[in-house]
Amino acid sequence: MKLIYTCYGGSHSSVTAAAIHLGYLPRRGLPAYEQFRAVPFYDEMDEDQLGRWVFMGTDEFNNDIYICGVKGNKDLAINAVYSYLNISGMAVDRIIMVDALITLHPLTSIGGYVSRRLRWVKLGRPLSIMGIMRTYTRFVELVDKVKEYEKKFGSN
Amino acid sequence: MHVGILPGEYIPNKRRMLSVPYFGAKYASYFGLFIYMGIDEIYNEVYILGTKNNVSVITNELASVDDILHMNEGVYCVNVSAFDTCISLPAQFHYMLLKKRYNALVKAVRHIKNQISV
Numbered sequence: 446m447k448l449i450y451t452c453y454g455g456s457h458s459s460v461t462a463a464a465i466h467l468g469y470l471p472r473r474g475l476p477a478y479e480q481f482r483a484v485p486f487y488d489e490m491d492e493d494q495l496g497r498w499v500f501m502g503t504d505e506f507n508n509d510i511y512i513c514g515v516k517g518n519k520d521l522a523i524n525a526v527y528s529y530l531n532i533s534g535m536a537v538d539r540i541i542m543v544d545a546l547i548t549l550h551p552l553t554s555i556g557g558y559v560s561r562r563l564r565w566v567k568l569g570r571p572l573s574i575m576g577i578m579r580t581y582t583r584f585v586e587l588v589d590k591v592k593e594y595e596k597k598f599g600s601n
Numbered sequence: 602m603h604v605g606i607l608p609g610e611y612i613p614n615k616r617r618m619l620s621v622p623y624f625g626a627k628y629a630s631y632f633g634l635f636i637y638m639g640i641d642e643i644y645n646e647v648y649i650l651g652t653k654n655n656v657s658v659i660t661n662e663l664a665s666v667d668d669i670l671h672m673n674e675g676v677y678c679v680n681v682s683a684f685d686t687c688i689s690l691p692a693q694f695h696y697m698l699l700k701k702r703y704n705a706l707v708k709a710v711r712h713i714k715n716q717i718s719v
Binding site: 494495497498521528533535540 | 635672
């Protein structure tokens with residue numbers, strides 16, 4: 446099964462959720478600033494890469510974990526994928542798309558905009574990390590829910 | 602036009618244009634859904650897909666799905682937004698606007714057919 450965490454820009458929320466899922470970031474306690482910096486693809490997705498599925502790793506259930514930036518139209522992006530699988534005769538349950546944007550903090554939005562759009566990384570990246578840290582427990586809760594689903598239905 | 606519902610030789614009248622399935626329909630529930638229109642002369646299935654202003658995001662996404670799932674479906678996305686309006690109008694207005702751009706659309710469809718037949 447392929448599990449895709451989606452968010453607006455594919456740089457912060459989805460990367461954080463995928464990193465917690467794969468154990469790059471801890472599920473207990475708040476990670477240090479440097480730990481965020483070490484997460485692959487954190488604050489790195491460019492505008493022309495939006496929509497692409499970026500592989501982050503394989504979890505303990507042998508499911509492949511990806512991240513994807515879908516701008517503000519997650520329903521459109523999800524519909525397009527499932528509709529495409531449908532017309533191609535593929536099993537739609539091979540793909541699970543998870544919205545990681547539910548936990549967005551305003552500081553993350555501002556930091557993401559400053560870093561990715563204005564290219565002022567030195568200011569934007571720390572702001573985005575501060576925002577993520579303030580909602581970190583919600584990311585952990587989201588990942589816990591996803592893992593519960595995997596335990597029930599989704600192991601390969 | 603690609604599947605022969607509309608002619609490529611002359612501008613169809615209003616009645617014929619408005620009778621094309623889904624013409625002028627912009628329902629939110631259709632966005633992101635592949636809608637089957639027919640098969641062309643070299644057996645390619647032709648679909649329409651509403652993407653709002655996110656053509657590149659959706660194109661990237663479909664390419665990723667194709668690649669990661671090894672589908673090799675050979676999906677060919679053609680952006681025809683330039684012939685459309687970004688605001689919702691009654692079908693009659695769409696007909697009036699499309700009538701003016703019809704010859705350009707004919708050329709675009711011919712170009713696409715040449716590309717996919719190579």
